[in-house]
Amino acid sequence: xxxxxxxxxxxxxxxxxxxxxxxxxxxxxxxxxxxxxxxxxxxxxxxxxxxxxxxxxxxxxxxxxxxxxxxxxxxxxxxxxxxxxxxxxxxxxxxxxxxxxxxxxxxxxxxxxxxxxxxxxxxxxxxxxxxxxxxxxxxxxxxxxxxxxxxxxxxxxxxxxxxxxxxxxxxxxxxxxxxxxxxxxxxxxxxxxxxxxxxxxxxxxxxxxxxxxxxxxxxxxxxxxxxxxxxxxxxxxxxxxxxxxxxxxxxxxxxxxxxxxxxxxxxxxxxxxxxxxxxxxxxxxxxxxxxxxxxxxxxxxxxxxxxxxxxxxxxxxxxxxxxxxxxxxxxxxxxxxxxxxxxxxxxxxxxxxxxxxxxxxxxxxxxxxxxxxxxxxxxxxxxxxxxxxxxxxxxxxxxxxxxxxxxxxxxxxxxxxxxxxxxxxxxxxxxxxxxxxxxxxxxxxxxxxxxxxxxxx
Amino acid sequence: xxxxxxxxxxxxxxxxxxxxxxxxxxxxxxxxxxxxxxxxxxxxxxxxxxxxxxxxxxxxxxxxxxxxxxxxxxxxxxxxxxxxxxxxxxxxxxxxxxxxxxxxxxxxxxxxxxxxxxxxxxxxxxxxxxxxxxxxxxxxxxxxxxxxxxxxxxxxxxxxxxxxxxxxxxxxxxxxxxxxxxxxxxxxxxxxxxxxxxxxxxxxxxxxxxxxxxxxxxxxxxxxxxxxxxxxxxxxxxxxxxxxxxxxxxxxxxxxxxxxxxxxxxxxxxxxxxxxxxxxxxxxxxxxxxxxxxxxxxxxxxxxxxxxxxxxxxxxxxxxxxxxxxxxxxxxxxxxxxxxxxxxxxxxxxxxxxxxxxxxxxxxxxxxxxxxxxxxxxxxxxxxxxxxxxxxxxxxxxxxxxxxxxxxxxxxxxxxxxxxxxxxxxxxxxxxxxxxxxxxxxxxxxxxxxxxxxxxx
Numbered sequence: 001x002x003x004x005x006x007x008x009x010x011x012x013x014x015x016x017x018x019x020x021x022x023x024x025x026x027x028x029x030x031x032x033x034x035x036x037x038x039x040x041x042x043x044x045x046x047x048x049x050x051x052x053x054x055x056x057x058x059x060x061x062x063x064x065x066x067x068x069x070x071x072x073x074x075x076x077x078x079x080x081x082x083x084x085x086x087x088x089x090x091x092x093x094x095x096x097x098x099x100x101x102x103x104x105x106x107x108x109x110x111x112x113x114x115x116x117x118x119x120x121x122x123x124x125x126x127x128x129x130x131x132x133x134x135x136x137x138x139x140x141x142x143x144x145x146x147x148x149x150x151x152x153x154x155x156x157x158x159x160x161x162x163x164x165x166x167x168x169x170x171x172x173x174x175x176x177x178x179x180x181x182x183x184x185x186x187x188x189x190x191x192x193x194x195x196x197x198x199x200x201x202x203x204x205x206x207x208x209x210x211x212x213x214x215x216x217x218x219x220x221x222x223x224x225x226x227x228x229x230x231x232x233x234x235x236x237x238x239x240x241x242x243x244x245x246x247x248x249x250x251x252x253x254x255x256x257x258x259x260x261x262x263x264x265x266x267x268x269x270x271x272x273x274x275x276x277x278x279x280x281x282x283x284x285x286x287x288x289x290x291x292x293x294x295x296x297x298x299x300x301x302x303x304x305x306x307x308x309x310x311x312x313x314x315x316x317x318x319x320x321x322x323x324x325x326x327x328x329x330x331x332x333x334x335x336x337x338x339x340x341x342x343x344x345x346x347x348x349x350x351x352x353x354x355x356x357x358x359x360x361x362x363x364x365x366x367x368x369x370x371x372x373x374x375x376x377x378x379x380x381x382x383x384x385x386x387x388x389x390x391x392x393x394x395x396x397x398x399x400x401x402x403x404x405x406x407x408x409x410x411x412x413x414x415x416x417x418x419x420x421x422x423x424x425x426x427x428x429x430x431x432x433x434x435x436x437x438x439x440x441x442x443x444x445x446x447x448x449x450x451x452x453x454x455x456x457x
Numbered sequence: 458x459x460x461x462x463x464x465x466x467x468x469x470x471x472x473x474x475x476x477x478x479x480x481x482x483x484x485x486x487x488x489x490x491x492x493x494x495x496x497x498x499x500x501x502x503x504x505x506x507x508x509x510x511x512x513x514x515x516x517x518x519x520x521x522x523x524x525x526x527x528x529x530x531x532x533x534x535x536x537x538x539x540x541x542x543x544x545x546x547x548x549x550x551x552x553x554x555x556x557x558x559x560x561x562x563x564x565x566x567x568x569x570x571x572x573x574x575x576x577x578x579x580x581x582x583x584x585x586x587x588x589x590x591x592x593x594x595x596x597x598x599x600x601x602x603x604x605x606x607x608x609x610x611x612x613x614x615x616x617x618x619x620x621x622x623x624x625x626x627x628x629x630x631x632x633x634x635x636x637x638x639x640x641x642x643x644x645x646x647x648x649x650x651x652x653x654x655x656x657x658x659x660x661x662x663x664x665x666x667x668x669x670x671x672x673x674x675x676x677x678x679x680x681x682x683x684x685x686x687x688x689x690x691x692x693x694x695x696x697x698x699x700x701x702x703x704x705x706x707x708x709x710x711x712x713x714x715x716x717x718x719x720x721x722x723x724x725x726x727x728x729x730x731x732x733x734x735x736x737x738x739x740x741x742x743x744x745x746x747x748x749x750x751x752x753x754x755x756x757x758x759x760x761x762x763x764x765x766x767x768x769x770x771x772x773x774x775x776x777x778x779x780x781x782x783x784x785x786x787x788x789x790x791x792x793x794x795x796x797x798x799x800x801x802x803x804x805x806x807x808x809x810x811x812x813x814x815x816x817x818x819x820x821x822x823x824x825x826x827x828x829x830x831x832x833x834x835x836x837x838x839x840x841x842x843x844x845x846x847x848x849x850x851x852x853x854x855x856x857x858x859x860x861x862x863x864x865x866x867x868x869x870x871x872x873x874x875x876x877x878x879x880x881x882x883x884x885x886x887x888x889x890x891x892x893x894x895x896x897x898x899x900x901x902x903x904x905x906x907x908x909x910x911x912x913x914x
Contacts, residue, residue, distance in 0.1 A: 030766070030768030030769065030770065031768065089772075090764065092766065093667070154769065197771065207734055208734075209884050210884040213782055215853050215878070217756045217784050218696070218784065219739045220739075224758075224760050227685070228684070228685040229685075231682065231689075232688075272677075275665060275668070277663070277665075280677050281676070281677060282676045291675040291676045292673065300682050300685065300774075301681075301771060301774070302765050303681050305759060306758050307547065309547060310487065310489060312611070312817045312818065313758055315758050315884070316758070317758070317759070325674075327674050327675065352735065361769065396674060426668070426669040426670070426772050427666050427772070428667065
């Protein structure tokens, strides 16, 4: 252990250098214009794995490539899978970035760049931990597999297909994922729940071309008004989604879990102040943590209609569209939401308006059993690294592929996030704490040490 | 008269050539990027007036220049003012144009280009009519003034200031404007009413930056949802604007006027089919023509929020905005609408959302007295040119400066439109009928002949 820690400290400047190099690749998976950059990021990961002594495969898919590697099987010992994603969200709105999104810039303890915390910096901690183990000279006490994808921000379709077709090859006992947050700086957390997601785009068409709002205004239904009316009916003033059947399968928050949430040292005032808000808003009857972690939501992610340039244009637009998402909790399914949403929208679509609802992607939520031996191992590793016992939390975000892989590979999941709540993921000025980066590498090594003593279940 | 008509027919090919050259100038007034092009259009008009024998002034203003010219005063005879505008609407959405907006293209009887009907082609008919009169060798029987502006599509602020400061110089008895439509091909109309307008942009801000919709979704008010909710409350399902006080000063449609509208040969089915619609929609209790001409409206002209690129982005946007307009009828005022709208929006603005309402531009509506001798003169000129008596109609559009000039200069207004309802003004594939262009020149000359016999009032 000692010499592994010495290795990490001596190599740390290079780990940071590699990390920053990785951040320079604009691997935006949702935008077809960045296809080559996502490929370059995959190649970068494969090259890194080769340098640490593995023989990675670059797996071509229908869309973005996957990177897969494994160490030799160890009899009677468990197999651990590390998952991460090298694709990133689009950096828009660009004008709100203090420094360019693909020019990693260190300010204080943080490196600012798109993908810093989501998920390049986080998954690299495990890769560098594996490097440290391999370079220690000791034989690996269990098998490590690693799978990294380039479509996490846009539906994870390719890895889903790859996992489905390779359940034998990918078989593992525990799936380790760092793509979430700590409870706060220095306060580790084990995340035992994730929300699912269902993403759609709604397209409305009124007249067959844009009209003069003076000559025609008042006599035809304006699709932008129709969009406002339809979207506004999806959620009421008490924050309740109004789609019939939406809450039918929702697993309620138990009294015990509600108490656990309430016991967490969460400062609501500070939380909203950090967002520049005087008040929060959400589903009536639930606390802010319950609303964020354990209740389903409706959000509009984008609105587009008519003239968006400078000045005014007196147009009655022909079309209006909205990108919308629902966060789901166990046991809601994206299919149910799609079906119920479409029926509801068709019902409330105003006269003279044609609608088309496009399903974009979806996944169910996840709840990890807390009696898993891997949860025990992680609890010890985190306590040792941060000198503080981890809290058990849920996360409002979705890692769609994790619920899927957990089920397909019958693996327990360890969600060990190194990010902070204010890391601005999916937003301008995304950052990652370099302290977290360093601690993450150490915590990963300590987790491996804990697992080293375990028998294959 | 005979030799004037011969002159028009022999010069007509050049009139068309000049017109098309004019259409090539992208004089988009609302977009600061096109400032020089608006100036070039002003210069083009000034050059044309010089060629026909006038001494035009190019008047510099705070924004876009004006062009003014006049013929010598004629004792005891009236003074007629021709008004037009050489600026155009933005051509967006560009991908819906069959041929480029600033490459005039003739298909059938029409020339397609931005500004063809609104208003370059229409006002040129009067300029060429004046040319024909001047070239006839006969002395002009009354004084003609001409004023052309470059801000009609963006508030007419500069001409408003110029008119206010030069009421003596611009004094006239009749204001002739061709910036509206005929009742149909071959069916002339005298438009005796215009709607006013009040244009605004509403900006909403929620959290101080874009947030991850998973981590934060459900706990803060999404400004795009707030925008949908607020906009949807501005108008009900019966097409009634819900702003308190909005209808207070509206001049109702008289029984006689309602009957006149009903007597017009307006084919509602054909009208909606031409727009690709199975049904219209508007204020309950009013016909389609009443809704378009004589009732106030609310329209959304543009919606902007969050991610608008390809694919999805799971963002909870920080901001959302809408461009909105109200069409007004006599005696509504933009000031009243602004005051009432802002109070209403403030009242319905949801918790945690900051709003800012920006007034963009506005003007009241217009109703022309039908007993004016100039209306008589126009009726005769149109009957003679089109071999069909004109119908008396209102127009749903706004020519804000006309109501203003009419009041300031105490002039009767003649709204003699040569456009067609399907000319796609403010929309892709704007066009103007070349038959209308030719007839417009002849009708203008005939109108001048009618006015020639009149005494100064």
